[in-house]
Amino acid sequence: MTLLVTGAGGHLGRLVVESLLERGTPARDVVATARTPEAVADLAARGVQVRRADYDEPASLDAAFAGVDRLLLVSGSEVGRRVAQHRNVVEAAGRAGVGLVAYTSITRADRSTLVLAEEHRATEQLLAASGLPHVFLRNSWYLENYTAQVPTVLEHGAVIGSAGTGRVSAATRADYAAAAAVVLAQPDPARTVYELGGDTAFTLGELAETLGRVAGREIAYRDLSADDHTAALVAAGVPEPYAAVLADxxxxxxxxxxxxxxxxxxxxxxRPTTTLEQALRSA
Structure with a gap:
């Protein structure tokens, strides 16, 4: 059975390929696609089939998907363009006769009010209408969204946000990638929707407290209004449209x-998912 992972040049896609290999899938049965195949040349050296695929170029998708039994569509990174790009992938998968498409979506995409959920919901609808067998992998936030901020938080002694006491079920990319590999390689997916997140949810206040304990210093959580949060992100150099998405x-x-x-x-x-403290200590 030939398994294809799109976006293998990115963080999540590469980790899925690595997880498939670790789980015992023969390298010759794994296809890793990227816009720039040179970015995954090391995978080719290990026997993985590397093919060029660009979500904006249907012809490249047709060539990449030839002979593929199952496909993981890693959602694109270009917010505002993803529905058209994902449509190209779904249509190419249909032309290639792919037997299963798994898609990396977001928590409860079918009813979420998050701005970021809109394109995920539209993609889920595209897959449902396509007639292709499919699985939705609805990922919550990545722990890396927070660990990447550690240097800045330590510099200023505070986590800023506008989440109040809301809890997030964040998990590491590696955990999400391992789950995607399981679903892609298992004989028959047991379900069509998986709501994926860490075992132990946390508030941003608890994030600050945990980082303080790990770093051996006091870290505060400053809860702002959405407008003030957006303004603070813009002041830190985040483009305003993206800052608004983060605040949302x-x-x-x-x-x-x-x-x-x-x-x-x-x-x-x-196994249990990676904890917040484990991720912060690694960071």
Whole structure:
């Protein structure tokens, strides 16, 4: 069975390929696609089939998907363009006769009010209408969204946000990637929707407290209004449209939109998910 992972040049896609290999999938049965194949040349050296695929170029998708049995569509990174790009992938998968398409979506995409959920919901609808067998992998936030901020937080002694006491079920990219590999390689996916998130959700206040304990110093959480949060991000150099999306993420977090207690992630990977403290210590 030939398994294809799109976006293998990115963080999540590469980790899925690595997880497939670690789980025992023969390298010759794994296809890794990227806009720039040179970016994954090391995978080719290990026997993985490397093919060029650009979500904006249907012809490249047709060539890449030839002979593929199952496909993981890693959502594109270009917010505002993803529906058209994902449509190209779904249509190419249909032309190639792909037997299963798994898609990396977002928590409760079918009813989420998050701005970021709109394109995920539209993609889920595209897949449902396509007639292709499919699985939705609805990922909550990445822990890396927070660990990447550690140097700045330590510099200023505070986590800023506008999430109130809302809890987020964040998990590491590696955990999400392992779950995607399980779903892609298992004989028959047991379900069509998985709500994926870390075993132990946390508030941003608890994030600050945990980082303080790990770093051995006091870290505060400063809860701002959405407007003030956006302004603070812009002042820090974040483009205003993206700053507004980030603040909207905290708004959703405050309303429970990135929380799940389904335990689908740890069930799929067969172990507890990486904890916030473990991730912060690694960072």
């Amino acid at each position: 993420g905290d708004r959703g977090l405050s309303e429970g939109e990135l929380f799940t207690d389904a335990r689908d992630l740890s069930t799929l990977i067969g």
